[in-house]
Amino acid sequence: MNRRRFITAAAGTAAALTCATPxxxxxxxxxxxxxxxxxLTEWFAATYRSMEAMTTxxxxxxxxxxxxxxxxxxxxxxxxxxxxxxxxWSTVAAAGLGLISETTMHRRLDRALSAVERLERAHGxxxxxxxxxxxxxxxxxxxxxxxxxxxxxxxxxxxxxxxxRIAADADPALRPRVAALLADADWSYYYTPYDPADxxxxxxxxxxxxxxxxxxxxxPTGHHYGALNTEPRMASYLGIADGSVPSDHYWHLxxxxxxxxxxxxxxxxxxxxxDGVRVWQGHYTYRGLDVVPTWGxxxxxxxxxxxxxxxxxxxxxxxxxxxxxxxxxxxxxxxxEQGYGxxxxxxxxxxxxxxxxxxxxxxxxxxxxxxxxxVVTPHAGFLALxxxxxxxxxxxxxxxxxxxxxxxxxxxxxxxxVTTGRVSDFVLALDQGMVIAALAQRLRPGLLQAxxxxxxxxxxxxxxxxxxxxxx
Numbered sequence: 001m002n003r004r005r006f007i008t009a010a011a012g013t014a015a016a017l018t019c020a021t022p023x024x025x026x027x028x029x030x031x032x033x034x035x036x037x038x039x040l041t042e043w044f045a046a047t048y049r050s051m052e053a054m055t056t057x058x059x060x061x062x063x064x065x066x067x068x069x070x071x072x073x074x075x076x077x078x079x080x081x082x083x084x085x086x087x088x089w090s091t092v093a094a095a096g097l098g099l100i101s102e103t104t105m106h107r108r109l110d111r112a113l114s115a116v117e118r119l120e121r122a123h124g125x126x127x128x129x130x131x132x133x134x135x136x137x138x139x140x141x142x143x144x145x146x147x148x149x150x151x152x153x154x155x156x157x158x159x160x161x162x163x164x165r166i167a168a169d170a171d172p173a174l175r176p177r178v179a180a181l182l183a184d185a186d187w188s189y190y191y192t193p194y195d196p197a198d199x200x201x202x203x204x205x206x207x208x209x210x211x212x213x214x215x216x217x218x219x220p221t222g223h224h225y226g227a228l229n230t231e232p233r234m235a236s237y238l239g240i241a242d243g244s245v246p247s248d249h250y251w252h253l254x255x256x257x258x259x260x261x262x263x264x265x266x267x268x269x270x271x272x273x274x275d276g277v278r279v280w281q282g283h284y285t286y287r288g289l290d291v292v293p294t295w296g297x298x299x300x301x302x303x304x305x306x307x308x309x310x311x312x313x314x315x316x317x318x319x320x321x322x323x324x325x326x327x328x329x330x331x332x333x334x335x336x337e338q339g340y341g342x343x344x345x346x347x348x349x350x351x352x353x354x355x356x357x358x359x360x361x362x363x364x365x366x367x368x369x370x371x372x373x374x375v376v377t378p379h380a381g382f383l384a385l386x387x388x389x390x391x392x393x394x395x396x397x398x399x400x401x402x403x404x405x406x407x408x409x410x411x412x413x414x415x416x417x418v419t420t421g422r423v424s425d426f427v428l429a430l431d432q433g434m435v436i437a438a439l440a441q442r443l444r445p446g447l448l449q450a451x452x453x454x455x456x457x458x459x460x461x462x463x464x465x466x467x468x469x470x471x472x
Contacts, residue, residue: 029389044439045099047411050427051090059111061087061429062132067410068425077142079132081156085163086433089448092170093440096447109167113177122212124184125157153209154190158235162308169451187239194252204252206235227295228253234305241456248277250464255292256282263365269471281471286329286362290472292322297364299346299380302326307437309452315465322470327387333360340418342395344380345372349414351422374419378412379431382438
């Protein structure tokens with residue numbers, strides 16, 4: 001889809017987004033006005049329709065749908081643990097906002113849970129790809145026939161467990177079944193204990209995952225998830241909360257890489273000792289903003305986790321402040337540094353086809369980080385609703401007016417190349433799941449956060465965040 005109506009609208013949108021707000025310790029934004037609430041509710045309903053369209057008869061949300069045609073879109077063949085988790089929390093959010101009834105929610109969650117119970121697992125965790133229509137383990141990629149080696153992903157399992165916990169909290173009848181599913185999901189499987197004699201081999205961090213087709217635990221990835229401000233910290237929180245991962249794991253994650261290490265920017269900061277761990281409290285500076293960087297520089301790395309875990313509330317002067325500044329930095333990049341007239345950069349569909357990782361290179365530790373390339377991703381704008389609601393809504397409305405990026409049947413398309421006007425033909429379950437969670441948080445704060453405010457999250461995770469002292 002090519003849209004050429006953006007040239008004159010871009011200047012007006014840019015002007016609407018330049019109203020900078022003071023960056024102080026996190027404070028919750030004011031409640032949406034009646035006009036904003038109606039608009040966000042409309043966007044939510046359309047986005048949830050896309051999730052319904054992506055859900056198979058088996059009850060699993062698929063990876064994506066093509067919405068370029070006029071008829072009913074056909075869901076893709078494959079699904080992942082993340083896609084399934086998105087489907088679960090989207091259904092809970094739809095009921096919580098009154099879009100579907102409690103009875104419909106129960107029916108849909110029950111069907112999805114029955115499908116999850118059928119899926120093949122190993123070491124208590126789910127594989128990365130399944131056939132969404134019959135639940136079988138994928139061994140060949142549907143579109144190409146290329147072989148798929150079954151893999152147990154740390155971060156993808158975290159998002160499925162997140163969805164399962166939200167479903168159990170919303171529907172008490174499902175709690176025994178969810179508890180049975182999670183009984184064997186022991187996060188220590190992914191954890192490499194800290195070894196002070198060899199912190200490279202024993203970093204006290206989580207592996208990226210395992211290929212379980214080898215004896216014992218299987219073959220691990222060559223890397224650990226070392227960066228703190230990235231989406232795998234959801235797995236870290238889940239493991240710390242249930243006691244399968246020690247609390248000091250949190251302090252062994254990198255705010256930045258150490259000074260002198262190869263990374264995007266030589267960090268500023270200082271060492272400090274917290275809970276007996278020597279922590280490098282480093283930060284980057286981007287256009288005058290001190291922030292804790294992500295790995296690649298994308299929005300969802302920083303802001304997907306706080307849709308569920310109230311980091312800004314529990315750590316207002318550290319997590320709350322860096323989240324605010326990260327959003328402001330993304331706005332600065334799109335409007336001031338690049339002059340796109342729009343902002344919000346995160347991995348998404350390539351407008352011309354395929355998939356790529358978009359971001360702001362200077363906000364990521366990786367030396368060859370993600371670049372924006374003129375591609376704005378609407379879900380990244382929605383992720384900013386908690387920090388900059390006025391700017392986020394103006395940005396999204398501008399993308400709709402200038403490019404036709406919004407479809408009142410299925411919500412916002414996955415990406416827009418604002419330099420050519422090309423709009424993606426796809427919507428993805430992961431990105432729509434983030435949109436739904438962000439809208440739910442704006443329209444009914446805390447709706448999806450309840451299971452992450454009690455139990456081990458309250459007794460183990462919250463104290464860590466209260467002790468956090470970023471050097472920003």
